[in-house]
Amino acid sequence: MADLLPTGMPRDSELVRAACGGDAGCLGLLLARHRAGMYAVALALLGHSQDAEDALQEAALVALRRIGDIRDPEAVGPWLRMVVRNVCRSQLRRMRAVPVADVAEAVASDRSDGPTDPAEVLDRHALRDWVWSALEDLPPGQRLVSMLRYFTDVTSYEDIAALCATPVGTVRSRLHQARAKLAEALLNSADRAHDDATALSALHLRLADETIASAHRGQLASALSEWWSPQADVTWPTGRHTGIDYLPTAFDHDLSDGVRHELLNVVASREVVIWEAAMHNPPEDPFHCPPGVVWVHFLDRGRVGRVRLYHPRHR
Template sequence: MNGIPGGAGPGEDAALTRAAQAGDVSALALLLERHRPGMRAVALSLLGPGTDVDDVLQEAALVALRRIVDVRDPEAVGAWLRMVVRNSCRTLLRASQRVEPMEDVPLPPDQVTPEQVLQSHALRDWIWEAVETLSPALRLPVVLRYFSTGITSYREIAEACAVPVGTVRSRLSQARATLAQALTATAATAHEDAIRRTRASWLEAHDTLAAAERGEFGKVVKDRYSADVALLTGGERLGGAGLLMAGMDSDLSAGVRQRPVHVVAGRSLVVWEMELINPADDPDHCPPGVAWIMTLDGGRFDRVSLHHASRPQAESVPPAA
């Protein structure tokens, strides 16, 4: 924070934003505090008085942690923060009306490569340290909501975690409150290199698929997965290592290939988001994507939960006249 002025103008906002984008924890905290009144005013105007306002402000702070690097006009960071609050409020209102919420965390543009996403959006070490302090039940919804790219709506998270949507909202609310304290407690301590860990997981995802195409997926499972690994979908255990290998072999035999598009890697939880590429003669063999949601125990994957992306809905064809 050395050299950052303490005023309240756009120049000071720009200095704080650039420092936060460079990883300065205290700069981001000060930035959020400076704009809290305006953010709260937006939430109150959309939601009215109540506990939802504090919940939305906590959500906006977590989105800011993840997306501060996206701010292209540092002097306009206040407007960006208020937009984040506005989007969170609208998502909450849609959810309360039982309408599927839209994504409030924008996806990177198509021309951005996974490697560029990794460089610009890899979690700061101290954020991961705070996430790791959450219980497994709270950690998974938070990681999916804020750090995945394809499993961010309440409905999708509920399907991946095999719990009701209301439980997802409750767990996220509890996790946000816990993280607010954990982030403060862990900001000044030494942490592992999250970027290095995420890079290694990208490589492992690519190497795993390459080994599978060479017919060596069984060796990968033996080396990296626990002997009693559980394969799940929708919260139900389908089988173990044998089924995991059989499923991979079946897809490859059918001409289906996977391509990593996003990786989230912590000490205890890893998410590989894959694009599924179907053969030309069977374009509907598999859904468009799958996420490998994996937990680790003793350095080995002990649970693999597969969450498939929804198939695109076919356009209705009007009846012939």
């Protein structure tokens, strides 16, 4: 930030442009600079200091995802207060229904033209590396539920709870704690190097593509030996546990029954990699398999130590 204006503090417009270019530190400075006004809006609408603090945390994450939508960089202060106002209104509506904050719903309440999917927005705004570095700093349970909630189609509390084998209340609590920590990290962001999240995602996308292609050629066992531990534990949607050796057999059964797997999405961190895949059944047996499957891989020193498979509920 210092090289933006060597002789003084940067203007809001300069910070906005830098944040849109991927500088999370500049966005953190903007939020710190306008915190008093944002907090005043939250306190006026919610009338409770803790609720107002929660709204500020949520607004910080909304700003992270929406900073590129600002048309007038000089008006970032009013824009940030508008974000807080919309978050508070959404929170008040949820208090009458489900008393749990939800960043995605807050974004939807102030939707404008352009992508709203978190991964698309973060890619577009070049802040993805910061986000993934911040996610890596979360405890494993908070990191996993955040990855599922904001970067996959496994978004409902019930689906996340079932996949993680944990109560819904725990999912809600972990998401709340994760949002608070991410917002705090953003406000305190320093100019430090971040992992190259794009390169990591590209690596695991290639591995996933190669693995699925090998499976369709009947060579899944060979593909798994490349990056899975021989002692890897597999938890199936039924709760059954097997070793790695059973996976090729199960996949071959699907193939012989005319089922094909299509990779849809890969989400990767240093320790957890998630695949989402569609399962295409043969026309003569359209309900042979569920329509999709999620693979959650838990890595140990770069190799898969265990994996959990889950069929999301059909929506």
